[in-house]
Amino acid sequence: MKPPLRPPLFLVLFILLFPISVFLRSARAAEPSRIAPLTSRLPDGLYAEFTTPRGTVTAELFYTRAALMCVNFTSLAEGTRESKNDQPFYTGLTWYRVVPGFVMQSGNPGLRDTDALPRPVTPHFPDEFTPGLHHATAGVLSMANAGPDTNSCEFFITLAPTPRLNYLHSVFGQIIRGLDLLPQIQPDDAVSIKILRIGPAAQTFRADAAAFTTLSATAKKYAAAREPGPSAHFDDPQKLIPTEPPRAKNFNYKLANLERATGIRIVARLLAKSPPDTEGRKLNNYLRDLAEQLGVLQTGALVLYVADRDEWKLWIGDNTTAAFMGRPGTVKDFMQAGAFHTAKQALLTTAQTEGLAAYAAQKSTAPADTQPPTAQRLKLITDAVLDSLIFKLEQK
Known part of the structure; x- marks a missing residue:
């Protein structure tokens, strides 16, 4: 008589341990507070989280190198300087302009491009160009404008390297998460913005009307020729x-x-x-x-x-x-x-x-x-x- 067949050791272990693993997974699912939030894995800094129908995209804001641009953007997102219908100004945004391989643009709640308006939606303020901050890759966050010192509320994200925009538009951030989602964004997709302040420096970064006024007043204004010509650049x-x-x-x-x-x-x-x-x-x-x-x-x-x-x-x-x-x-x-x-x-x-x-x-x-x-x-x-x-x- 042949001895009875014994199940392999790995099968015995699987049968014994599988219920335990299921239980542990269930317990973890029932206690979401034990899961570290995604923001805890970001280094100290100032960030903008863009939530879209295609997913969430996170940008680092260069608040120590482009302070004026970051004060403007952060204050409009947090509602500390401008508001709309008792909500932060950047409420109800859409990506109203999407040019594949170039840029995606937003910043005007319920509006599109505002260059032709008799006055800006939010006050114009000076450019801020920082050596080394370039439109060198996809995912660069920068300000839209209609010429020197006409920044307002519109911003864009590059979808490809666009160095020709250097020293025409002010760079103030870079996408660090969700870069692969950018090509999926469609015209008129909704977008909401949440500012993440991580660490003491970011938490104390002032983004209000007083900070905006001070930085705008001290910024160097455009004083060169407005038109090409024999004495122009x-x-x-x-x-x-x-x-x-x-x-x-x-x-x-x-x-x-x-x-x-x-x-x-x-x-x-x-x-x-x-x-x-x-x-x-x-x-x-x-x-x-x-x-x-x-x-x-x-x-x-x-x-x-x-x-x-x-x-x-x-x-x-x-x-x-x-x-x-x-x-x-x-x-x-x-x-x-x-x-x-x-x-x-x-x-x-x-x-x-x-x-x-x-x-x-x-x-x-x-x-x-x-x-x-x-x-x-x-x-x-x-x-x-x-x-x-x-x-x-x-x-x-």
């Missing part, structure tokens, strides 16, 4: 880049804002034809004279494009060469084939390649009957050249 006299939207005007704002925020002066000129050469001067001589005329001969930079030669030129002032190269230069560096000139040419070549790739991408995704104009090609290259130069010279 940017000029495109022959309108080589698109005029609708006014691209030259935005480039001028960008470069003027850079100088306002950092003291770094970059000027740029787009010319249809080579300058008159009646005295036999070369383009490099013209570049130097123009740099002197525009105040960047010794400190700062000049970008020049000449369309009939399809040629880009770059002037870096003597006092700016170390920032451009990342180190002090040597005599050998400044020789004709030295490292300084190689670095300038590398920047221009790389930027042109990036701009052409962006133009090709736009053409490939645009419908056949609405292809981007040829002028858009130069605009995208100009974006890449200026953004690359700003990144090199900006204080890290």
Whole structure:
């Protein structure tokens, strides 16, 4: 007679332990207070929690680096400065503008874009540009505006890297949780905002009318030219880049804002034809004279494009060469084939390649009957050249 079969040891253990595990799970479910809230796993800081039909997204707010923007946003979300129907101002919001691969925008309860309104929904206040805070990735939280110092209540989150928005819009946060949910957001999806204050510094961060007034009053205001022109930061006299939207005007704002925020002066000129050469001067001589005329001969930079030669030129002032190269230069560096000139040419070549790739991408995704104009090609290259130069010279 064969001995009876014994069940395997693992099966015996499973039969004995399974009811216990079920009981423990039931007990934990019945005692939710034992589960640490999600916020307890966030480091100390100031955060905004966006609740949408697609899920919850959390942004870190850069309240120590962009205090004015964070006071504005936090006070509108908490209702300490502006309210609407006895509720915090940011109540009843929707993502009223969603542009795939670009941005998603909100900030006006029951309204859409307010640029055309006779007065802002909430008071306009100055820009706040902080070196190192860039629109470098998807998930950047930034302020919408209609030009310099016209921030109000509208904000947006980037859906892709958008460096062309640097020094045009003020960055004040970054999505740290739920980034994968952003592409799922649909136009007119509802969104509610809850501010999370974690740690003593965030809990004592003042976000009220008094703090907003003080920071707004002390912020440096825009004082440069409002239009491109011979003495402005940017000029495109022959309108080589698109005029609708006014691209030259935005480039001028960008470069003027850079100088306002950092003291770094970059000027740029787009010319249809080579300058008159009646005295036999070369383009490099013209570049130097123009740099002197525009105040960047010794400190700062000049970008020049000449369309009939399809040629880009770059002037870096003597006092700016170390920032451009990342180190002090040597005599050998400044020789004709030295490292300084190689670095300038590398920047221009790389930027042109990036701009052409962006133009090709736009053409490939645009419908056949609405292809981007040829002028858009130069605009995208100009974006890449200026953004690359700003990144090199900006204080890290």
